[in-house]
Amino acid sequence: MHAHPNLHGLPAANVVPLASPAFPSIPSDGGFAGCVPCQLRQECIAACMARSARQSAGQLLIGRRRVRKGECLYREGQPFRFVYAVRYGTLKTAFSLDDGDEQVSGFFFAGELIGLEGLARGRHVSHAVALEDSEVCCIPYEEMARLPAAGSAPAPAVRLAQLVSSELVRDQAAKAIAALRQADPRVAAFLLMLSGRMRERGLSGSEFELRMSRAEIGSYLGLTLESVSRAFASFAVQGWIEVHKRSVRVLSWGPLERLCLPALSAVQDRQVPGVDRERESACVTGARTRTRSAPLRCATPVSA
Amino acid sequence: MHAHPNLHGLPAANVVPLASPAFPSIPSDGGFAGCVPCQLRQECIAACMARSARQSAGQLLIGRRRVRKGECLYREGQPFRFVYAVRYGTLKTAFSLDDGDEQVSGFFFAGELIGLEGLARGRHVSHAVALEDSEVCCIPYEEMARLPAAGSAPAPAVRLAQLVSSELVRDQAAKAIAALRQADPRVAAFLLMLSGRMRERGLSGSEFELRMSRAEIGSYLGLTLESVSRAFASFAVQGWIEVHKRSVRVLSWGPLERLCLPALSAVQDRQVPGVDRERESACVTGARTRTRSAPLRCATPVSA
DNA sequence: CGTAAGATTGAATTAATTCAAGCTCCGTGG
DNA sequence: CCACGGAGCTTGAATTAATTCAATCTTACG
Numbered sequence: 224m225h226a227h228p229n230l231h232g233l234p235a236a237n238v239v240p241l242a243s244p245a246f247p248s249i250p251s252d253g254g255f256a257g258c259v260p261c262q263l264r265q266e267c268i269a270a271c272m273a274r275s276a277r278q279s280a281g282q283l284l285i286g287r288r289r290v291r292k293g294e295c296l297y298r299e300g301q302p303f304r305f306v307y308a309v310r311y312g313t314l315k316t317a318f319s320l321d322d323g324d325e326q327v328s329g330f331f332f333a334g335e336l337i338g339l340e341g342l343a344r345g346r347h348v349s350h351a352v353a354l355e356d357s358e359v360c361c362i363p364y365e366e367m368a369r370l371p372a373a374g375s376a377p378a379p380a381v382r383l384a385q386l387v388s389s390e391l392v393r394d395q396a397a398k399a400i401a402a403l404r405q406a407d408p409r410v411a412a413f414l415l416m417l418s419g420r421m422r423e424r425g426l427s428g429s430e431f432e433l434r435m436s437r438a439e440i441g442s443y444l445g446l447t448l449e450s451v452s453r454a455f456a457s458f459a460v461q462g463w464i465e466v467h468k469r470s471v472r473v474l475s476w477g478p479l480e481r482l483c484l485p486a487l488s489a490v491q492d493r494q495v496p497g498v499d500r501e502r503e504s505a506c507v508t509g510a511r512t513r514t515r516s517a518p519l520r521c522a523t524p525v526s527a
Numbered sequence: 528m529h530a531h532p533n534l535h536g537l538p539a540a541n542v543v544p545l546a547s548p549a550f551p552s553i554p555s556d557g558g559f560a561g562c563v564p565c566q567l568r569q570e571c572i573a574a575c576m577a578r579s580a581r582q583s584a585g586q587l588l589i590g591r592r593r594v595r596k597g598e599c600l601y602r603e604g605q606p607f608r609f610v611y612a613v614r615y616g617t618l619k620t621a622f623s624l625d626d627g628d629e630q631v632s633g634f635f636f637a638g639e640l641i642g643l644e645g646l647a648r649g650r651h652v653s654h655a656v657a658l659e660d661s662e663v664c665c666i667p668y669e670e671m672a673r674l675p676a677a678g679s680a681p682a683p684a685v686r687l688a689q690l691v692s693s694e695l696v697r698d699q700a701a702k703a704i705a706a707l708r709q710a711d712p713r714v715a716a717f718l719l720m721l722s723g724r725m726r727e728r729g730l731s732g733s734e735f736e737l738r739m740s741r742a743e744i745g746s747y748l749g750l751t752l753e754s755v756s757r758a759f760a761s762f763a764v765q766g767w768i769e770v771h772k773r774s775v776r777v778l779s780w781g782p783l784e785r786l787c788l789p790a791l792s793a794v795q796d797r798q799v800p801g802v803d804r805e806r807e808s809a810c811v812t813g814a815r816t817r818t819r820s821a822p823l824r825c826a827t828p829v830s831a
Numbered sequence: 832c833g834t835a836a837g838a839t840t841g842a843a844t845t846a847a848t849t850c851a852a853g854c855t856c857c858g859t860g861g
Numbered sequence: 862c863c864a865c866g867g868a869g870c871t872t873g874a875a876t877t878a879a880t881t882c883a884a885t886c887t888t889a890c891g
Binding site (some may be wrong): 708750751757772 | 880
């Protein structure tokens with residue numbers, strides 16, 4: 224189908240299928256040699272686990288699971304047992320609203336982690352569905368959480384907390400998009416976000432295939448599918464993009480970026496390059512909640 | 528001012544002001560005796576740390592910090608050093624949009640944790656501002672992350688990951704509210720959410736004081752302040768609530784709940800009572816993303 | 832007591848949704 | 862191999878609802 228540059232590359236011999244009735248024990252450090260060629264955007268939690276596992280007597284089995292298009296990786300209410308790392312493919316997460324509709328809460332590409340929302344209550348509060356044939360690594364949470372720190376490296380649990388926090392940052396970007404009240408800016412922001420994530424994994428950022436329907440995009444953005452369709456059409460007649468069904472080619476970034484300017488930095492998700500002076504000063508001078516608020520004074524410590 | 532039923536109750540002698548030029552060392556298990564009377568909604572991470580600290584040689588200093596109304600607890604771009612637990616008061620988190628406006632991302636009450644978004648990059652990506660005079664515990668992240676597991680109890684880092692995940696669940700509730708496209712249902716959901724969180728800390732759920740402005744509510748809900756005001760007015764003329772400026776009294780829950788029905792269970796944030804059959808079946812039969820999607824087949828494991 | 836911030840209310844505007852019809856493309860089965 | 866059917870996408874027109882702009886009111890605070 225398409226290139227999968229981010230395979231974890233676990234050798235098959237070290238991979239234990241999850242549905243296997245008996246999990247054969249493998250050496251605690253044996254399962255990670257194959258992780259080296261993996262090109263995950265962020266250091267894979269598995270690599271972190273490998274270091275710890277080498278030093279501990281604990282056993283660690285990382286399985287793989289294939290999820291075909293339309294299939295469910297986990298469901299709302301199911302016990303949380305695994306954190307899933309996408310090896311290849313695309314998935315969405317969503318949850319059921321009480322009227323039977325579903326709300327799409329995220330899209331996940333190769334190298335990204337799914338299922339972290341289950342950690343809070345020990346049960347998943349959303350479900351994950353493959354948008355195309357996909358495969359994931361299944362990292363057993365309990366075992367991972369028990370692994371101690373290896374030398375100066377942080378314990379896997381610490382790394383995990385960091386990765387959950389990354390999801391919070393991504394949610395913040397989603398809120399920045401939601402703050403764009405109009406349809407066109409939101410869709411533009413969505414394209415920019417997608418493009419950035421494609422580039423992160425070595426794919427073209429200006430020409431890619433949408434793996435999700437207009438309805439799913441609309442749900443994620445808080446728009447109807449018609450509004451999404453019209454936004455695409457509008458961009459196309461302006462000559463900013465070419466779009467045919469689910470294949471998109473961006474011809475001109477400038478206008479799209481201008482459209483979603485207020486959310487641009489949140490969407491582009493750049494690593495913070497030191498303290499961002501501009502934003503800091505915006506905070507000091509008193510950013511507005513539509514109406515200008517009082518300047519942000521600095522909090523004083525409590526005297527002992 | 529008002530009752531503070533959720534004080535951590537750290538004895539003053541064990542509390543080290545953060546701005547003190549030199550942090551005096553205190554016994555690693557000395558700072559937590561006072562945590563016992565603390566009535567946090569979820570088990571406080573500090574209690575978890577206490578157990579670990581007792582067994583380790585590490586030192587752990589938990590400071591307190593007073594944040595007066597309008598003051599900033601931390602800012603975007605600042606290094607992430609502490610997780611903050613609200614002792615009393617109310618804070619909001621928000622971030623600056625690139626056009627200078629600010630987007631409110633959350634409200635935090637006594638017993639809740641703030642600042643977890645900073646974990647991802649080691650820097651805060653939002654700022655936290657007190658909506659009234661408040662006080663927080665400052666839990667030093669690095670030190671906490673290094674604490675090992677104490678016996679069968681999980682390491683503080685594991686508990687931390689869980690708490691970050693709880694924020695993800697809360698974000699999901701916010702997405703459920705955003706899925707209510709109209710103003711009145713969103714405001715109704717906001718009231719329900721607030722009410723639930725008041726009750727959680729032993730306060731009245733039907734009569735409370737809003738600590739945030741209409742503009743802040745609007746920013747959080749994706750509405751203009753006028754729309755929020757009109758929604759309140761509309762509820763009042765229907766006889767469902769009494770509202771005068773920032774004091775709210777709910778007279779009739781039913782209509783408010785009906786109004787935001789699709790998001791009700793997400794907003795009420797009930798602990799999952801076992802596997803939720805209803806929702807599970809909704810998933811199996813194929814919940815809709817506005818247009819009905821294919822039934823969710825079950826993923827098959829990869830054969831070894 | 833005066834001022835300013837926050838809240839309310841009204842009227843005009845704007846934009847998304849809704850409803851409906853038609854189209855394209857893909858997979859299936861005759 | 863081609864026809865059929867359906868899912869997904871597009872497009873148009875009417876409707877609906879939120880936003881915008883503006884004026885007024887209240888209240889907290891200096």
